[in-house]
Amino acid sequence: MILPPIQYLRPATPADAVATLSEVDGSVVLAGGQTLLNVLKLDLAHPAALVDVHRIDALRGVRHTEDSALVIGAATTYAELASSPDVRRTHPEVADMAAGLVDRQVRNRGTIGGNCCLNDPTNNFPPLLAALDARFRILGVAGERVLRADEFFLGTLTTAVGRAELLTAIEIPALPTGSVVAHEHLQVGADSWALARAVVRLDVTDHVVTDARVVLGAVYGSPLRLSDVERMLVGSAPAALPEVELDLDTADDVHGSAAYRREMAEVQLRRAVRAAVERSGR
Ligand SMILES: Cc1cc2nc3c(=O)[nH]c(=O)nc-3n(C[C@H](O)[C@H](O)[C@H](O)COP(=O)(O)OP(=O)(O)OC[C@H]3O[C@@H](n4cnc5c(N)ncnc54)[C@H](O)[C@@H]3O)c2cc1C
Structure with missing residues (x-):
């Protein structure tokens, strides 16, 4: 199906994205689009605007904290996780999960943040991240909050992320030796x-x-x-x-x-x- 006209917005920073979401009625976050665009093509949702966060630099890539926790930007793609030597060094199970996901096209576009925010019960990452004691960083106009997996994943296709909020990063503690x-x-x-x-x-x-x-x-x-x-x-x-x-x-x-x-x-x-x-x- 050809999509009806829809406003397309591309904020430069996470704070701009949150401001846009709170100011534009009916706007939704667009990340890799691997689920959202299919939903729109199937005429199952009718947002007024797409707020594209896929190219916000601050939401991409991985880093380690001083205590070796892995911090993954929400818009980091599966392909980036799968090929990152840093991820493989400290959290090989994350790299393996990303590498085994679906096909090359989905891995090149789909994001770990989108995977979690969708919370399709069949998705790969939610149970893995729960087992790794991950923390979810959520930005809203009032500031940031950080949730555990059991606080973040609320039910089928439902998470704690509010309409004008953005998942910015997922933090996975270093696993104990052994x-x-x-x-x-x-x-x-x-x-x-x-x-x-x-x-x-x-x-x-x-x-x-x-x-x-x-x-x-x-x-x-x-x-x-x-x-x-x-x-x-x-x-x-x-x-x-x-x-x-x-x-x-x-x-x-x-x-x-x-x-x-x-x-x-x-x-x-x-x-x-x-x-x-x-x-x-x-
Ligand atoms: C053919 C096919 C097979 C698939 N099979 C699997 C599979 O076996 N296992 C699996 O895990 N996944 C599978 N997927 C889903 C894929 O992993 C999606 O990429 C993922 O579910 C959504 O990620 P996305 O980045 O594409 O998000 P999008 O489709 O852009 O967004 C999904 C939802 O999350 C919201 N969202 C996205 N990012 C954020 C954010 N940072 N903050 C707040 N809200 C946000 C969006 O508003 C939207 O509601 C498949 C997809 C396809 C097309």
């Missing part, structure tokens, strides 16, 4: 949506799991952290971790029954635990 991260997922087709996703992070000291993050994606509207399973894993030797069973209240959808999704989530979780254990032994 930390391993594994991700497993089941896709509907070779290049399509995830039916179930699991991310497991084990912090291992002297052959004992001292802390764990266990997060499911594509099961509920937002990443689901399984604190009970985390507690079960802590204190064990990785090689002797207990088998994980889940009691999930999932729903049927076009891709499968609730029972199938529940079982597949459990399978992905077991695989992710096993992969993390293997990595911890290397």
Whole structure:
């Protein structure tokens, strides 16, 4: 479908973008456009203006803080993350996730900020970032606020970012020495949506799991952290971790029954635990 005429605005700074969003009624942020432009072409949304943040320098690229946290500009593309030696050095799981996303075209345009702000339950980054204890920097006219994953991801296609706010950066703390991260997922087709996703992070000291993050994606509207399973894993030797069973209240959808999704989530979780254990032994 050919788009109807729409105002296109290109602010130079994050502060200008926020001012524009608050001044122009019906304006929305345009990042990589990999989802938003499809939504417009399908006539599913009718914003008055697009505020393009894709080329704002302050929103692009990565840097490390003094305590080795990785700060990723919200408009950084998957391709940039995948090819960054800095990201691979401290957070290889982020580089790997970006490198494995969809196809070259989507990786060249799609942004990590857009991936999170969309919060499609099947998206790759929300569960990974939840497992990495990421912080989300949000700028509004009143200033900046910083949220944890459980405060940021509120439900299907819903986040804490307000209409006149901008996600500016995602900050991922340095992982402790001995930390391993594994991700497993089941896709509907070779290049399509995830039916179930699991991310497991084990912090291992002297052959004992001292802390764990266990997060499911594509099961509920937002990443689901399984604190009970985390507690079960802590204190064990990785090689002797207990088998994980889940009691999930999932729903049927076009891709499968609730029972199938529940079982597949459990399978992905077991695989992710096993992969993390293997990595911890290397
Ligand atoms: C064929 C295809 C297959 C795909 N498969 C997958 C997949 O398997 N896994 C996956 O994770 N993704 C997948 N995607 C989605 C892709 O990753 C999108 O790039 C992503 O979901 C949105 O990122 P974007 O930068 O393109 O954002 P846009 O489409 O520009 O924006 C998406 C939404 O986020 C808002 N937004 C964007 N950036 C900000 C910001 N900084 N602050 C506030 N609001 C903002 C926009 O207003 C809009 O509502 C696929 C896309 C396509 C086209």
